[in-house]
Amino acid sequence: MEEFSKSPESSVPTLADVAARAGVSTATVSRCLNTPDRVTEKTLKTVMDAVNHLGYAPNYSARALAAGRTNMIGAIIPTMENAIFARGIQAFQEELQKNGCTLLVASSSYRQDLEEEQIRTLTARGADALLLIGYQRDPQIYEFLKKRKIPAVLTWASEPSQDYLSVGFDNRKAMKALATDVIGKGHRTIGCISADTATNDRARERVEGIWAAMRDAGLDPDTLQVVETAYSIENGEAAFQQLMSGANSPTAVMCGNDVLAVGALRAAADLGLKVPGDVAITGFDDIELAFVAPVPLTTVHVPHRRMGQLAARALIEALHGRSPESVQLPTEVRHRDTL
Amino acid sequence: MEEFSKSPESSVPTLADVAARAGVSTATVSRCLNTPDRVTEKTLKTVMDAVNHLGYAPNYSARALAAGRTNMIGAIIPTMENAIFARGIQAFQEELQKNGCTLLVASSSYRQDLEEEQIRTLTARGADALLLIGYQRDPQIYEFLKKRKIPAVLTWASEPSQDYLSVGFDNRKAMKALATDVIGKGHRTIGCISADTATNDRARERVEGIWAAMRDAGLDPDTLQVVETAYSIENGEAAFQQLMSGANSPTAVMCGNDVLAVGALRAAADLGLKVPGDVAITGFDDIELAFVAPVPLTTVHVPHRRMGQLAARALIEALHGRSPESVQLPTEVRHRDTL
DNA sequence: GTGAAAAATGTAAGCGCTTACATTTGCCAT
DNA sequence: ATGGCAAATGTAAGCGCTTACATTTTTCAC
Numbered sequence: 229m230e231e232f233s234k235s236p237e238s239s240v241p242t243l244a245d246v247a248a249r250a251g252v253s254t255a256t257v258s259r260c261l262n263t264p265d266r267v268t269e270k271t272l273k274t275v276m277d278a279v280n281h282l283g284y285a286p287n288y289s290a291r292a293l294a295a296g297r298t299n300m301i302g303a304i305i306p307t308m309e310n311a312i313f314a315r316g317i318q319a320f321q322e323e324l325q326k327n328g329c330t331l332l333v334a335s336s337s338y339r340q341d342l343e344e345e346q347i348r349t350l351t352a353r354g355a356d357a358l359l360l361i362g363y364q365r366d367p368q369i370y371e372f373l374k375k376r377k378i379p380a381v382l383t384w385a386s387e388p389s390q391d392y393l394s395v396g397f398d399n400r401k402a403m404k405a406l407a408t409d410v411i412g413k414g415h416r417t418i419g420c421i422s423a424d425t426a427t428n429d430r431a432r433e434r435v436e437g438i439w440a441a442m443r444d445a446g447l448d449p450d451t452l453q454v455v456e457t458a459y460s461i462e463n464g465e466a467a468f469q470q471l472m473s474g475a476n477s478p479t480a481v482m483c484g485n486d487v488l489a490v491g492a493l494r495a496a497a498d499l500g501l502k503v504p505g506d507v508a509i510t511g512f513d514d515i516e517l518a519f520v521a522p523v524p525l526t527t528v529h530v531p532h533r534r535m536g537q538l539a540a541r542a543l544i545e546a547l548h549g550r551s552p553e554s555v556q557l558p559t560e561v562r563h564r565d566t567l
Numbered sequence: 568m569e570e571f572s573k574s575p576e577s578s579v580p581t582l583a584d585v586a587a588r589a590g591v592s593t594a595t596v597s598r599c600l601n602t603p604d605r606v607t608e609k610t611l612k613t614v615m616d617a618v619n620h621l622g623y624a625p626n627y628s629a630r631a632l633a634a635g636r637t638n639m640i641g642a643i644i645p646t647m648e649n650a651i652f653a654r655g656i657q658a659f660q661e662e663l664q665k666n667g668c669t670l671l672v673a674s675s676s677y678r679q680d681l682e683e684e685q686i687r688t689l690t691a692r693g694a695d696a697l698l699l700i701g702y703q704r705d706p707q708i709y710e711f712l713k714k715r716k717i718p719a720v721l722t723w724a725s726e727p728s729q730d731y732l733s734v735g736f737d738n739r740k741a742m743k744a745l746a747t748d749v750i751g752k753g754h755r756t757i758g759c760i761s762a763d764t765a766t767n768d769r770a771r772e773r774v775e776g777i778w779a780a781m782r783d784a785g786l787d788p789d790t791l792q793v794v795e796t797a798y799s800i801e802n803g804e805a806a807f808q809q810l811m812s813g814a815n816s817p818t819a820v821m822c823g824n825d826v827l828a829v830g831a832l833r834a835a836a837d838l839g840l841k842v843p844g845d846v847a848i849t850g851f852d853d854i855e856l857a858f859v860a861p862v863p864l865t866t867v868h869v870p871h872r873r874m875g876q877l878a879a880r881a882l883i884e885a886l887h888g889r890s891p892e893s894v895q896l897p898t899e900v901r902h903r904d905t906l
Numbered sequence: 907g908t909g910a911a912a913a914a915t916g917t918a919a920g921c922g923c924t925t926a927c928a929t930t931t932g933c934c935a936t
Numbered sequence: 937a938t939g940g941c942a943a944a945t946g947t948a949a950g951c952g953c954t955t956a957c958a959t960t961t962t963t964c965a966c
Contacts, residue, residue, distance in 0.1 A: 242952055243954095253916045259915085267915085287632070290951070294953040314647045334660070582924095583922080583923095630924075634951085
């Protein structure tokens, strides 16, 4: 019969408990756990037996305090409800997990002030490194990160100056390629439904991509009819209606992402417009929604999972003191039935 | 001209630095930060000025070690790529953020062994509380959590025995309601595409819901043709084909979630089957995919955001030493065009 | 077998914070 | 004014771990 009491041994075991049971010092136990090759096989076994017997698990707060590292990596994204972020972050997390790191998540709701606050919070929480979306933010933040020596990887975009580590893709180039195809189909009056270009660098670059294609084709970029709205199917519908009710309604509407495009598609159906016969519609991202849409969507495919995975690897490299290279992933126009 | 060196003042400021600058003890600074009402207004101002001047931010690892709390809450979900989890977790995170807590995320890929490992990892990392999906797991885990005094909330289901805190919904009842409608439409030969019922309690309860409805209607539950497969559009397509190529092909196929249902819908189109004319199809969850599907999907609406939010509140209550009640959220059949 | 170098282990000093307890200060009834 | 009490502040002991440095043990060339 064993006695179970509230005495020390019934509470959470510590390193010292393991050391006592194994008859070694706490330093040795710590070594067994962190650098097993610096310890005799025999000692290792004794200690691991004690660990298992006691059900010992290290206290990461203590470890973090002593070692100065937490093995936690933070990600600050606009929202997980957008499938592209959910997918990228899932891959990011899987890769971190493989490397013994844990993911801390915060969301900014596409607001720069909130993002900044989150950066400070996750930093204070001890995040060893950060994944950030896009590159447009107060220079002070970059200063702050640099001063704190916290590696950060910028994703979902390719930072133009290459001053920072980034694992992403060229939004402008991607959208330009798609716009070139749109123009190639003979469209001259083009509309665009975009997220807020003032605060969202990805959205802005996509619009700039359309302008660039227009310029190349001898079209006046100023004729591009842009409506800015937050990402949602409903907003896509409304924006499309607005675009089509104007005097010179577009024959092609390029949307900033697939969600808006699906909204446009629904609005077109409501207006009795055939796609692509009466009006062409394009998306961006190539999420599931794009190919199960009423009319499968012509869009730009972005390797979100791959991006998340490579971002994780880059950060882990950086944490190991190496200097990872930025990577620009290729995107690809996916021709389906809306253009 | 100021000198910038590697000397103490250029590194990350600590509580002691603030205390020195404000001319008070570290205890007082700590009080200003944590219990400002236990401090003179004058002292508070002096200290906060020092905090701001130094750009001080507390080291949470140290705080966690000293206080025994981390203010981090962990969530272990099968995958963020499933929109229902992304959405629920987003709401969960927003609510945590409002309460000064940070979210730690891990994913189990629907594997029980991995989930268990993650529970131990997040616990070791100091998660003060945990959000878990479903209720079916090794009793030892519940023991472990109880011993460690870590509150956990079970979500996306309603734990039948009510022994544990849960914020979810009744999968069985929800699916039974839908199945009753299916039967009400005259369907007698029913198929079902489900996730693995052995390891996924939500999936199992949904199938049981169909059985219950059949029984109530005088149908033999054993005639339900179940195909189990992992959640994906492609798997939904394959499973549907399998179901329809059998001897006694169903006139209605009830799917375990919307993703499978969209796959079924596509397969039906490929087979030249009209929905719901030739075959009825139903989903579960009511994600975006459901209403933008080629044929808008009849499905069960689940209040995922609300669930995430309430789960967060319950955990925060528990952390405050109160005893939150389990809540069972209502679900609702959404009739659209596939039944 | 011997001694020097290498390997294994032990000792103990923090890491930055919270908090129980001790001390000082301020306030008020007398 | 003064004693007594409450409020404010200070003192200092950890929280559980890592790691530089000190000590002991092993290894191995001679």
